[in-house]
Amino acid sequence: MKASQFFIATLKEAPADAEVISHQLMMRAGMIKRLSAGIYNYMPMGLRVIRKVEAIIREEMVRSGAVELLMPLVQPAELWQESGRFQAYGPELLRLKDRHDRDFVVQPTSEEVITDIARQELRSYRQLPKNFFHIQTKFRDERRPRFGVMRGREFTMKDAYSFDRDKDGAAKSYDIMFAAYKRIFDRFGLQYRAVAADTGAIGGDLSHEFQVIADTGEDAIVYCPTSDYAANVELAEGIALGTRAAPGEAMVKTPTPGKSTCADVAALLGLPLQRTVKSLVLATDQLNEAGDVIKTTVWLLLVRGDHDLNEVKTGKVEGLKQGWRFATASEIEDHFGCKPGYLGPVSTKKPVKVIADRTVAAMSDFICGANQADFHITGVNWGRDLPEPDLVADIRNVVAGDPSPDGKGVLAIQRGIEVGHVFYLGTKYSKSMNANYLDENGKPQPMEMGCYGIGVTRILGAAIEQNHDERGIVWPAAIAPFAVVVCPIGYDRSAEVRAAADQLHETLGAAGIDVMLDDRGERPGAMFADWELIGAPLRVVISDRGLKAGTVEVQGRREAQASTVALAEAAALVKERLGA
Missing domain, CATH: 3.90.960.10 (YbaK/aminoacyl-tRNA synthetase-associated domain)
Known part of the structure; x- marks a missing residue:
């Protein structure tokens, strides 16, 4: 890809209403453009990141055995009335009527629709287990949308739903999804924790949140540095501190x-x-x-x-x-x-x-x-x-230094941003919506369900909150809009620079590397500032001075100094660095 063929629109200053760093940097890097409160246009640079996030999710979901479908954004209210959520969901559920005065909702999630599909299509125990997923636009009418894509009204989410014969089967499906989520977040290149979470009004005992670690996160994550214990603060168990002594004072x-x-x-x-x-x-x-x-x-x-x-x-x-x-x-x-x-x-x-x-x-x-x-x-x-x-x-919040409930150390607390959740639903929806299968004896049984979500567009904000510096975004290579940017100095003035840059661009592209050639003819300072703001993981600088010595400069986004390498070795070094 060449910059002249793409769309790059960076800003020196963030809009005044951009509150958190991810919102500020996404606006400045030209990744999103506000249309209305909590609703954004995803510009070409931001959309590239979204597509990479979706590709990783899709690959790992399919690898886990899940089957992709696509459910509609607008859903008939009858299904939500059947589950009892049409009124219970509250004002965040956007309700509307069509020209025939029929009630509809703009989906915030799809339990009702997928349960309707399952009760029609999954008739026999022989068809179970089954896991369906889709990646679809969602809408939640937040009272106060804020923090850019972190708490917007319209967003993209991957939601999956498993159907099993019994609780044991549902637990196996849950474990499969838990493992898939770990692979997904590992591939994103983000520091995260999977923490035990409260199951809320649904009940049950299987629920984990996937939290991206960030000092600016809204959630408190409790963990034990010397063991595997981790939970969100709502669930973390508070051990009794001390033992009761005999009275030593008068009242x-x-x-x-x-x-x-x-x-x-x-x-x-x-x-x-x-x-x-x-x-x-x-x-x-x-x-x-x-x-x-x-x-x-x-x-x-x-x-x-x-x-x-x-x-x-x-x-x-x-x-x-x-x-x-x-x-x-x-x-x-x-x-x-x-x-x-x-x-x-x-x-x-x-x-x-x-x-x-x-x-x-x-x-x-x-x-x-x-x-x-x-x-x-x-x-x-x-x-x-x-x-x-x-x-x-146990009715209190734990604090740092409390004994870990597993007896293997003391607790620490860090901040996190919830970007994924795996959840055992049980028969909450299958019973209310009569989603039954016939068992081996021909008797109807309610299907055991699980649901599994990842906030696709929220990943962008969380990744930036975790990975940024004073110059801009520092994307992990797997989800960066471009893995490497070739920055030729004097591309519009030097035939030698242009030829070398074009050749390197072609070589890297042929190797399957997502490369951007900045052929805009910008001054070095402005060009470098743009790509540091956008967050390209690797930058290759080609100049007349370097070419006279047969060299180019390769610099990682987190590195303070560039490495000088032979032009002939540049492509191999870039492949090696990105592979590592």
Whole structure:
């Protein structure tokens, strides 16, 4: 490819609304152009990256035994009503009507359509297992689209769906997809982690997120550097810190005027924050058939003062699984006789259900609110000063330095960007949509399903967030728009330079290398700046001065200095460098 035949449109400055580095660099490198909030034109340079990402995904999906099809962007609402998601999905689902006033949706995902295909086509156990995938445009009507392609409204996703006879078969399909995803991300050349993830409302125990490591990532990844343990922060297990000691202090009601936070109380008393206990008040409502509240239960959740409540874990606690909310100010005052900031489990005004985090249950001589403004209680002990908690559960976020749940070290935390997810669905869709197969005895059985997604266009943003410097993008070679750029100095003025550049371009292209020849006649500084911004992994500079010595310069995008090599050896060196 020659630059004069391509489309290159770089910018010196990023638009003011480009918030994160990937958004800024993609705009500056001419890879995307904003059409509307969260909706972008993918320009030729960006589309080349997308096509390379798709090619790797497609090759590995086919290698894994998955079969490609293509499902429509616009889907009939009847299928979504059948699964129960037409209303449940919420405002992110773009709903529309056709000229006949029939309801449709613009797909954010395709579980309903693929289940409809499966119930029509997969009739017998002999046809299972089967895995279908497609790479298709998706649309989610984000309230606040931001970060460029990282959280846009329109995007491209590869989604796959497996169908099996039973849970054992589904687990095998899951493992196959997990292995395929590892190959995909290895080939992308990205640093990533596959972390155990929460399964959400669907339930089950098989779910992994593939997270690209980046300091700017929205997600917290918990891992053990000395073992294979890895999970997202919503799922990572918090081990009890310490064991409960015998009481060593008397319980004392202590004035803490104006000090309503654990940190302020600890500072006032000159004690470690780890001695304090934080109180959070939740409520659950029991409804009648008409949807009216007939009973409200108030819950007091206790975590150590330096810890934070994990709402995902909280939603799995017995008694809270059916849904909870934070208690209202009036409910708090009614049960504790006090406003938030001074709440605690000792002598509440009305009975409440007490859930203690594992670490809190192991504490002694701790500090908590006195249920009276401007007072806290020190020296509080379970059993002596208040009953044992109604329930002990893991309800906190882990922190760096916590023991690893596998007992093989301590936890560390890093940031990541979720770009892939493998998920065991079970029979959630097959049962609601009556997707059954006939078993060996001729009896209908619901198919066991799994779903597996990769955010194709999100890969671009994640790769840039992980791989960039002050000059621009640093693409891994496998997904760079061009693997190597030939930069001739004076291409429009020197016949020798032009001949050498054309020959090298032809040789590399014939070898199957994705090469760009910059024949625009730009000044060296401007030409180099463009390709450093765009992020070509290798650059070959050809000049009259070098040709007189029979040499050219080869430089990797991450390298500070170029290597001088013989012109005759340049093509072989480029092949070797890209192969490595």
